[in-house]
Amino acid sequence: MRLKIRHTTRYAFDDPVIYGLQQLRKTPKNGPEQRVIAWKTTVEGGVKELSFEDHHRNTVELISFEKDVTELVVRCEGEVEVLDSSGVIGPHRGPSPLWLFRRATPRTRAGQGCRALVREVKGEGDLDRLHALLRMVHGAVGYEIGVSRPDWTAEDAVTAGKGVCQDHAHVFVACAREMGFPARYVSGYLMTGDRVQHEASHAWAEAHVEGLGWVGFDVSNEMSPDERYVRVATGLDYAEAAPVTGSRMGGTGEALSVEIEVAQQ
Amino acid sequence: MNESQTFDEMWGREQVLRPPYERFHEWFEGEDIARLRAKQREAEEVFRLTGITFNVYGRAEAEERLIPFDIIPRIISGREWQKLSRGIEQRVQAINAFLYDIYHRQEIVKAGRIPQEMVSRNDAFLPQMIGVKPPGGVYTHIVGIDLVRTDDNEFYVLEDNARTPSGVSYMLENRETMLQMFPELFSRNRVQPVQTYPLDLRRSLAACAPADVDEKPTIAVLTPGIYNSAYFEHAFLADQMGVELVEGQDLRIVGGKVAMRTTEGYRPIDVLYRRVDDDFLDPLNFNPESALGIPGIMDVYRAGRITIANAPGTGIADDKAIYSYMPDIVEFYTGEKAILENVPTWRCSEPEALAYVLDNLHDLVVKEVHGSGGYGMLIGPTSTRKEIAAFRDKLKARPGNYIAQPTLSLSTVPIFTQKGLAPRHVDLRPFVLVSPAGIKITPGGLTRVALKKGSLVVNSSQGGGTKDTWVLED
Numbered sequence: 001m002r003l004k005i006r007h008t009t010r011y012a013f014d015d016p017v018i019y020g021l022q023q024l025r026k027t028p029k030n031g032p033e034q035r036v037i038a039w040k041t042t043v044e045g046g047v048k049e050l051s052f053e054d055h056h057r058n059t060v061e062l063i064s065f066e067k068d069v070t071e072l073v074v075r076c077e078g079e080v081e082v083l084d085s086s087g088v089i090g091p092h093r094g095p096s097p098l099w100l101f102r103r104a105t106p107r108t109r110a111g112q113g114c115r116a117l118v119r120e121v122k123g124e125g126d127l128d129r130l131h132a133l134l135r136m137v138h139g140a141v142g143y144e145i146g147v148s149r150p151d152w153t154a155e156d157a158v159t160a161g162k163g164v165c166q167d168h169a170h171v172f173v174a175c176a177r178e179m180g181f182p183a184r185y186v187s188g189y190l191m192t193g194d195r196v197q198h199e200a201s202h203a204w205a206e207a208h209v210e211g212l213g214w215v216g217f218d219v220s221n222e223m224s225p226d227e228r229y230v231r232v233a234t235g236l237d238y239a240e241a242a243p244v245t246g247s248r249m250g251g252t253g254e255a256l257s258v259e260i261e262v263a264q265q
Numbered sequence: 266m267n268e269s270q271t272f273d274e275m276w277g278r279e280q281v282l283r284p285p286y287e288r289f290h291e292w293f294e295g296e297d298i299a300r301l302r303a304k305q306r307e308a309e310e311v312f313r314l315t316g317i318t319f320n321v322y323g324r325a326e327a328e329e330r331l332i333p334f335d336i337i338p339r340i341i342s343g344r345e346w347q348k349l350s351r352g353i354e355q356r357v358q359a360i361n362a363f364l365y366d367i368y369h370r371q372e373i374v375k376a377g378r379i380p381q382e383m384v385s386r387n388d389a390f391l392p393q394m395i396g397v398k399p400p401g402g403v404y405t406h407i408v409g410i411d412l413v414r415t416d417d418n419e420f421y422v423l424e425d426n427a428r429t430p431s432g433v434s435y436m437l438e439n440r441e442t443m444l445q446m447f448p449e450l451f452s453r454n455r456v457q458p459v460q461t462y463p464l465d466l467r468r469s470l471a472a473c474a475p476a477d478v479d480e481k482p483t484i485a486v487l488t489p490g491i492y493n494s495a496y497f498e499h500a501f502l503a504d505q506m507g508v509e510l511v512e513g514q515d516l517r518i519v520g521g522k523v524a525m526r527t528t529e530g531y532r533p534i535d536v537l538y539r540r541v542d543d544d545f546l547d548p549l550n551f552n553p554e555s556a557l558g559i560p561g562i563m564d565v566y567r568a569g570r571i572t573i574a575n576a577p578g579t580g581i582a583d584d585k586a587i588y589s590y591m592p593d594i595v596e597f598y599t600g601e602k603a604i605l606e607n608v609p610t611w612r613c614s615e616p617e618a619l620a621y622v623l624d625n626l627h628d629l630v631v632k633e634v635h636g637s638g639g640y641g642m643l644i645g646p647t648s649t650r651k652e653i654a655a656f657r658d659k660l661k662a663r664p665g666n667y668i669a670q671p672t673l674s675l676s677t678v679p680i681f682t683q684k685g686l687a688p689r690h691v692d693l694r695p696f697v698l699v700s701p702a703g704i705k706i707t708p709g710g711l712t713r714v715a716l717k718k719g720s721l722v723v724n725s726s727q728g729g730g731t732k733d734t735w736v737l738e739d
Contacts, residue, residue: 019517021561023549049561050521050568055395062564064518095396097371099385247549247560 001084001227002037002265005189006077007201009244009258013251016068020248022046025187025233025241026076027059033089034231039078045069056184056240057094058233065248074244079265080230087224089206089214089231092182098208100236101182106153107170107237108185110178113158114171118178126209130176130217137171138222150238165203166238168219172205173237182208186216187241189230191262198260201243206234230262272416273688274339274678285342285737288453298685304446305336305681311442333730334439335680336446339691339712343457343739349412349420349695350706352604355595357408357697357704360427360582362598364404367581368394378597379590384581391543391578393550397567399576401473401701406538406574407466408697409433409710412605414676421606421673422591423692427583428575429540432711433696434498437462437505439711439733455738457708463505465698465705466538472700473572474535482535484508485525487516489541489557499540513541518561523571536572537562543577586634589668608673614665622669623660626653629669631660646672675721680714680732690715692723693734708736 007026030036041048043063051061065072092098104110110118117136123129141163148156148163154174157167169185176183183205190202204218204225216225225231235241272278275286282290312334341349366372367384374381384390409430411423440459444451467484474482488499490512503510511534515526522533544552549560565571581587587594589610595603611618613631622629631643643656660667677688695710712734713723723729 021518021549023561023564049518050564050570052564052568054567055392055397060564060567062518062561062568095369096392097385097395099381100392100395103385245549247553 001191002079002081003189003191003228003230004077004079004261004263004265005230006261007075007189007243007259009074009256011072011251012255012257013070014253015250016070017065017072017251018068018249020065020246020251021049022063022065022072022074022244022246024061024063024074024244025054025058026074026243027061028078028080028188028230028232029057029059029234031089031093031231032083033085034080034082037079037081039080040076042075043073044075045072046074054240055094055096056234058235058241065251070251082227082230084227086226087216088212089216091213092208098182101184101208102177102180103236104174104177105237105239107151107239108154108174108177110174111155111158113155114174114178117158117171118175121175121179126181127212127215129179130181130207130209130215133172133175133179134217134219134222134224137168137175137219141168141171141219143168143220164200165218165220169203169205170237172207172217172219176205176207184214184234185237185241186231186234187238187243188232189260189262190218190221191228191264196261196263198262199258201232201260202229203238203241204229271674271688271690272414272676274341274414274676274691275686275688277417285340285345289338289340289450292450292453293686301336301681302683308334308336308442308446311445312438315438332435332725333716334442335714335716335730335732336443337679337681337686338443338450338733338735339678339693340454340735340737341709343737346457346708346736348604350708352420353410353695353697353706354704355599355601355604356410356422356425356591357405357699359591359595359598360408360425361402361404361699363594364427364576364579364582365398365402366598368397368578373594373597376597378593379587383586383590387581387584387586389578389580389584391581393563393567394576394578400475400569400572403473403574403699403701404576404579405582406470406473406572406576406699408699409694410605410697412693412695413673414691414693415673416676419606421608423608424588425583425591426694427579428542430694430696431495431498431540432694433462433707434501435731436696436707436709436711436734437501439731440709443733454735457736457738459707459709462696462707463502465707466502467506467508469698469700469702469705470536470538470572470574472702473574475569475572477569478535483533484536484538485511485534487511487513487537487539487541487559489545493540495540502538513556513558516559516562518559518565521565521568521570523559523562523565534571536574538574543580546573546577585632585668608670611669613660613667613669618669619660619664622667623657626657628671630672631656631667631669634666634668644672678712678714678732680716680730687718689718690721690723691732709734 046063049062123132144162154170157163173183206214233241405427409426486503519531524531524533545555545557547563548555550563592603613619627645629645633641675690679686680689691714698705
């Protein structure tokens with residue numbers, strides 16, 4: 001499936017920004033499961049300083065604010081060809097060793113809540129057990145916008161019993177690692193049948209299964225990703241795969257608006 | 266400790282004057298003790314004054330921070346030094362090869378020479394360095410290898426300092442002071458120079474600049490600021506090299522480079538000699554609370570546009586747990602047996618080693634793998650039976666947390682006391698510079714001396730001093 005994506009982020013500030021940077025991870029990955037046909041990032045109110053590929057093979061772009069701006073607009077757009085592989089991404093590639101994905105992070109440290117979920121997981125093989133986990137997390141953490149905060153941990157979400165896709169992915173990653181699987185967080189885009197416009201990008205999880213390689217699990221939609229899913233950035237948790245990480249001086253009173261369009265070509 | 270069992274670098278074990286000290290001894294015999302006492306006081310005054318120039322602290326605080334200086338040089342023959350420097354060079358080469366491997370294919374782990382947990386559970390392993398090739402392929406631009414001597418021909422490495430070794434300013438000041446006070450000693454002895462260190466450092470750093478920097482690279486020294494205990498050294502080195510001393514707040518990302526504020530706008534930096542720890546280096550990529558770092562410097566680094574000396578993530582090479590594998594590491598990457606000895610180390614995680622350690626606690630030093638500063642350790646020979654028994658329980662409960670080493674009989678060298686010369690225990694930190702152009706070891710280094718009779722603790726916080734270290738031209 002060929003998807004056309006447009007992602008615009010607009011920041012408006014009450015006071016001018018004196019100095020600041022944004023680290024962007026917004027460029028879709030190239031791999032056997034998807035091919036980037038065209039992609040472009042343009043910035044208004046800022047300058048593209050550099051780009052590089054990080055240890056998760058994410059394309060990272062660093063931009064700086066122009067002096068004294070009160071508005072920054074980042075536009076990304078392009079086309080991606082996605083194959084349906086039933087969520088199987090395949091063998092581990094990239095410079096990071098597989099053991100890295102067994103490491104817990106502050107956001108994905110399994111506590112009582114996650115461990116209780118893991119104890120309930122039943123199934124014969126690895127894949128069965130991971131699908132059982134998918135259903136378990138889907139049932140335990142209801143999808144609700146506006147309840148969780150971006151800095152929530154997996155345990156926070158389990159305790160609240162609510163969250164958004166980011167929280168779902170964190171809980172799944174924490175539990176999968178607790179079960180002994182290397183696991184990672186994925187941020188990306190999802191084409192849905194009902195609409196083209198979205199207010200946020202999507203997030204899901206991947207676990208590494210012996211023999212199969214990386215397999216995707218989208219808790220929020222209780223399914224494995226298909227050809228409507230575009231993988232953008234991966235990491236041990238949200239912090240490593242976030243579309244934007246920033247730091248700035250000045251620029252108080254931030255107002256943010258995000259427009260995402262995902263449509264089939 | 267029984268003094269007669271100790272190797273003295275001037276008198277050996279049998280009170281026979283060793284050759285490197287012959288000319289010094291001749292000179293000393295002709296000297297008047299009262300004149301030397303006056304010289305010792307004069308030297309202290311010189312240090313106090315330079316110390317204050319270096320320090321922005323008040324006079325009283327500066328005096329507290331002064332490390333005592335002893336006027337008697339420690340003398341090493343050219344032949345002894347040759348062997349030492351071959352061993353140091355081999356070790357430093359291995360450390361760099363190890364770091365490259367650990368942040369790339371990890372062949373040494375795949376070959377089963379070090380266990381994966383040594384890397385995967387190590388806090389000093391920096392995932393952001395995975396797959397990064399530092400400019401010139403150099404990780405440790407500046408290394409300080411801590412050595413002790415136990416006999417005529419026996420040196421051990423105590424520690425490899427691969428992060429930001431300090432103390433080189435003392436080495437330079439000590440020599441400067443000796444040249445001023447005792448010029449006649451330097452005409453009697455042909456001492457290899459150390460004063461070229463700042464120039465060597467500058468050249469070495471310049472040779473490590475990113476590949477696309479073709480003109481003369483711009484170098485700067487990054488300091489955490491005036492409240493850092495080594496601030497004077499940072500200022501001293503910047504001054505001696507003739508480069509800017511900068512703090513994080515002076516730097517920004519401009520034109521895809523790290524740049525420093527100058528009167529004519531921002532000027533890009535090609536090589537940054539940083540004296541700020543990894544965790545504080547970049548609030549955008551590491552500890553977001555850090556006010557000492559430069560947001561985005563890791564991005565510039567990963568884009569290959571700046572050299573950070575030493576590279577981030579080098580701490581994994583000088584970790585205590587990794588230390589015990591150094592002989593294997595040297596062999597794995599150089600194909601040769603290690604020239605310098607490691608202190609024999611029992612890893613208590615291994616059942617046979619644990620059994621030995623439990624049987625010999627009264628003779629051993631037992632340390633926590635991740636401990637530092639002497640906390641949580643047992644010094645068997647000076648502990649009571651009760652202390653040993655209590656430690657035995659801790660060790661049995663978590664053996665993987667400990668390593669054990671024999672207590673070494675450190676060599677002594679003479680210091681000047683009110684009554685004349687007296688032997689005191691010492692260690693040695695030579696300074697090593699690494700660049701694609703080669704490895705350069707300054708002849709000598711920093712000798713730290715335990716000024717208290719019989720003491721083995723050379724740390725300045727516990728009554729340690731320093732002295733000039735001579736390597737003779739043979």
